[in-house]
Amino acid sequence: METKIFKPAEVAAAAAEIKRGNLVAFPTETVYGLGADATNVAAVEKVYAAKGRPSDNPLIVHVADEATVKKYAQPLPAPVQKLMDTFWPGPLTIILPLQEGALAPQVTGGLNTAAFRNPDQPATIELIKEAGVPLVGPSANTSGKPSPTLAEHVYHDLHGKIAGILDAGPTNFGVESTVIDMSTERPAILRPGAVTRAAIEQVIGPVDDQLHHVSQQEVPKAPGMKYTHYSPAADVQIVDPGTDWEAVIAWCQKQAAQIGILATENIIKRYKWPENVVTYSLGTNVKTASHGLFAGLRTFDLDDSFATILVQGFTTTGLGEAYMNRLTKAAGQHHFGGAATD
Known part of the structure; x- marks a missing residue:
């Protein structure tokens, strides 16, 4: 067709x-x-x-x-x-x-x-x-x-x-x-x-x-309630607010594959990134980040050389609640520097 x-x-x-x-x-x-x-x-x-x-x-x-x-x-x-x-x-x-x-x-x-x-x-x-x-x-x-x-x-x-x-x-x-x-x-x-x-x-x-996760056996009442959703092929990890970005950089330097970084302009411009890192700007705040999240994930998802995508997290207030809802599903609850959470 x-x-x-x-x-x-x-x-x-x-x-x-x-x-x-x-x-x-x-x-x-x-x-x-x-x-x-x-x-x-x-x-x-x-x-x-x-x-x-x-x-x-x-x-x-x-x-x-x-x-x-x-x-x-x-x-x-x-x-x-x-x-x-x-x-x-x-x-x-x-x-x-x-x-x-x-x-x-x-x-x-x-x-x-x-x-x-x-x-x-x-x-x-x-x-x-x-x-x-x-x-x-x-x-x-x-x-x-x-x-x-x-x-x-x-x-x-x-x-x-x-x-x-x-x-x-x-x-x-x-x-x-x-x-x-x-x-x-x-x-x-x-x-x-x-x-x-x-x-x-x-x-x-x-x-x-009622923002609970819906099991595979449960009929969701609304779209987007399934546990796994919005997921690229690469491993997506959330970089929580307050995380030391120098530690993120040090981790990236040890990786053989390319790493994608989705973060605000303030974060991207503040640091010197390793050669294996490609950055994608989420703008200046949670509003611009919400607008750019899916586009950024797709940009890296279209290139199979990226093994990991690290995404800046925000506090869950106001629009941050929607942003983190989508990002948490994309990451499968995986946060940088720790194991997946329940």
Whole structure:
């Protein structure tokens, strides 16, 4: 299958592929998603096949407006409406109880809930409207690999497997949306993201934290809850805040293979790095680091000469919670200078 690249002016052509039951990757403000008609079971099954994704893993349903959500979900209580009014369009995914039989089990992972999102990306909103149906949109990468923040990342993983990619340039945030479960008695954040816990609690009050790891036997309620996720082929290690970078350099000097370093400009410019080290800038703070994390991991993942990737960690406050959630999964809990932790 030829994978076409569609520019924003070619949305109609991209939507035509969706209507034919084919797959088209699309940009959001977070990462690129792999789009298919959420009402077409055969199309949804193609998503799992293209990604190599377990079929019990639910898919986020991307909508162009709130009216579409109301078509599929049970009546929306006031707190849900407040979240939509405050954060949509934007990087917040809301899990809601469904009307009976509203969506196929291939979309929901067999659950009676579904995750809905209204992305803040004009080209994708136009694509959804033109297609006339909501779109499932898991990250447009091979399952388990770092999520794509550029159309080139999508092409690398999925060319020949999907009909097209709607290319609107790089994404803005770089980590996937926050997922909040509003189907339970007390709201719970299942995946941290660009919309922080503090911002949510200002709107609807206290929320629970259910950021637990999901076993292979357990059906996840939201994407990204599996224990191993976002993982490059190389060994990824977290360099925790407060670590002596001179010790990192001394360790690198003893290694025969190339080492990749993902760190902020301040760290990169402060030290003289060994010849076997290649650095990748994460910018100046946790916001820029969140934007560049997946792209940096992919840069080193595309070159099999890198045996190890060392990544700067941040404190788990604000956006740092989302950053460290993704990095911890990429590293499989492996921290520089110590064994893997439980």
